Amino acid sequence: MTNTTHFGYKTVTEEEKVHKVAEVFHSVAAKYDVMNDLMSAGMHRLWKAFTIGQAAIRPGFKVLDIAGGTGDLAKAFAKRAGPTGEVWLTDINESMLRVGRDRVLNTGISTPTLLCDAEKLPFPDNYFDRVSVAFGLRNMTHKDVALSEMRRVLKPGGKLLVLEFSKVCEQLKKPYDVYSFSVLPWLGKKIANDAESYRYLAESIRMHPDQDTLKQMMQDAGLSRVQYFNLTAGVAALHTGIKL
Numbered sequence: 001m002t003n004t005t006h007f008g009y010k011t012v013t014e015e016e017k018v019h020k021v022a023e024v025f026h027s028v029a030a031k032y033d034v035m036n037d038l039m040s041a042g043m044h045r046l047w048k049a050f051t052i053g054q055a056a057i058r059p060g061f062k063v064l065d066i067a068g069g070t071g072d073l074a075k076a077f078a079k080r081a082g083p084t085g086e087v088w089l090t091d092i093n094e095s096m097l098r099v100g101r102d103r104v105l106n107t108g109i110s111t112p113t114l115l116c117d118a119e120k121l122p123f124p125d126n127y128f129d130r131v132s133v134a135f136g137l138r139n140m141t142h143k144d145v146a147l148s149e150m151r152r153v154l155k156p157g158g159k160l161l162v163l164e165f166s167k168v169c170e171q172l173k174k175p176y177d178v179y180s181f182s183v184l185p186w187l188g189k190k191i192a193n194d195a196e197s198y199r200y201l202a203e204s205i206r207m208h209p210d211q212d213t214l215k216q217m218m219q220d221a222g223l224s225r226v227q228y229f230n231l232t233a234g235v236a237a238l239h240t241g242i243k244l
């Protein structure tokens with residue numbers, strides 16, 4: 001039997017979802033950074049700065065950034081881990097990873113870069129001090145499998161950080177819906193000539209588990225001391241958990 005899942009509001013086979021997500025990120029890779037700044041009015045930088053603070057990377061740390069895309073987190077982590085550290089920039093999508101690798105290299109930092117699926121991480125057990133995933137989990141087909149993989153590769157005492165769009169507070173719901181379903185696709189069309197990918201973005205955010213559901217999923221994956229921080233009234237949330 002073919003398993004189905006969702007791609008935004010559409011029901012698709014799991015295989016179709018993987019292809020469709022790949023198409024979205026091949027299509028947006030070149031304009032991804034400028035669109036991020038425009039769509040969030042630069043706020044994604046603050047959310048990432050908060051995540052970097054919570055990661056508390058020390059020199060020598062081994063860090064894995066999953067679905068790292070254009071490399072914002074990996075770049076910041078590599079600066080903090082220093083020459084004795086090891087920071088991996090990974091993503092399933094070659095177009096995104098290529099942009100990320102070049103951006104990181106342009107800052108004079110060299111990080112290992114690897115094309116890989118979060119659901120099958122090619123790393124040993126108990127290897128990393130920190131694992132991060134920013135705005136990536138939403139696109140994964142088997143989020144439970146990906147979260148277990150993230151836990152597996154963490155060292156005991158290591159920390160997982162999941163930054164993702166989340167559920168906004170009630171007062172913001174209406175204006176946020178108007179913005180997401182009208183302004184976002186329009187901006188996508190104007191800037192990246194791709195309204196569809198940005199419609200998918202809005203839909204996939206609505207389909208993503210809310211703060212408490214994701215917290216439970218992280219606990220189910222075996223993480224402890226799971227907590228979350230709402231950012232910009234829940235537009236995004238950072239979840240953290242420890243592998244004991």
Ligand SMILES: C[S@@+](CC[C@H](N)C(=O)[O-])C[C@H]1O[C@@H](n2cnc3c(N)ncnc32)[C@H](O)[C@@H]1O
Binds near residue numbers: 067092116117
């Ligand atoms: C919205 S981008 C986020 C990029 C970057 N982390 C950031 O915060 O700007 C989502 C990324 O998730 C990646 N992705 C989707 N499914 C994945 C999977 N199963 N394994 C690894 N990466 C995946 C996509 O290729 C894409 O680069």
